[in-house]
Amino acid sequence: MPNYNRIDIAFEHGEGAYLFDTAGRRYLDFGAGIATSSLGHGHPQLTAAIAAQAGRVMHVSNLYRVPEAERLAARYVAASFADSVFFCNSGAEANEGLVKAMRKTMSDAGKPERTRVICFEGAFHGRTLAMIAATGNAKYLAGFGPAVEGFDHVPFNNLNALRAAITPQTAGILIEPVQGEGGIRPAQLQFLRDLRATCDEFGILLGMDEVQCGIGRTGKLFAHEWAGITPDVMSIAKGMAGGFPMGAVLATEAVAKALVPGSHGTTFGGNPLAAAAGNAVLDVVLAPGFLDQLDDVARYLWRGLVTLTGKYPSVFTEARGAGLILGLKCAVPNGEAQNAALAEGLLTVAAGDNVLRLVPPLIIGQAECDEALALLDRTARRCLPSQAAMAAK
Ligand SMILES: *Cc1c(COP(=O)(O)O)cnc(C)c1O
16 A cells, blocks of 8 residues: 555665665664664574574464463563563554553543543654544544544643643553654653652553663663653563564553453464564663663764764754664754665664654664764765755745
């Protein structure tokens, strides 16, 4: 179907942070399939784990126990606020499960009127019918009405607006600690702390969408850890199985207990193959020193990006983000910057708010950062003439 605007390039294979197209050209991949190929391409541990599991058993359904998924869930529980995990297949599906868990928790608590979830301007929660309503972006809703009921929107990082939106119908809040599609906009850490306190004050649930910023991308396993608070329920997906389709809802016992047998489910979710991929990703990300090393590399890259904005302020006006979820706010159309980067052999992803998004595999080192910065320097020089033309208009 014609729902994608595809770039006319096909990749034949990949190695680490590099992709090679069918013509043999090499690209440095700072898009990672939209923040998903967390271990890069052809990672030996991940590919071996998938191949071995595929040869044993791929799928059995959730009618039976799945030891690989039990192990993965136990590891997430040990490494997070969560007491319980539900596996699914995508970010949107994880968010659907998260919202269902919120509503059911309220219903079971004798407050069935509490069905509404407060979301934020600039959010992105996925493309299902309910999640385009949660996203609230008119562009994604157009033509798909009637919009699913139950989502309210307030400005990002604005506590007064948030508090004013809470009503007796509110079940909870859903926030990305770092907005991805919306333009790499981090929530202020104090705002996240205030949200936690506000949820406790009003007896409502705090939900985090860490589909893009979770699984080590900010330098901690989960982005909310930087604020020193925990949510009641959280969705993850993109990077969790290194490119194999997988999502999950993590929750405290108080929320998880609402999803009794028969209340929610999935055929594919958490099958042995997906769980093997998920375990291989955690083997790497939770290895001692991995996240500290990522944090060092990310700070090095950040300094380079800030230098770049100083050198080419008429092309890149600002560096944004945290860890390896980074963006350059553009003074030229971001699509043009993306094309210029592509011409230089650097893959990036456009994001909202005219931002060029940089979400490389988590396994990059200083050498890949140096190369990316050099390619971005050339990208900026390519964009200078168009900037001059825009200024002359
Ligand atoms: C990508 C994304 C989603 C949707 O994930 P899909 O796997 O495409 O359904 C939801 N929330 C956030 C924050 C995302 O970045």
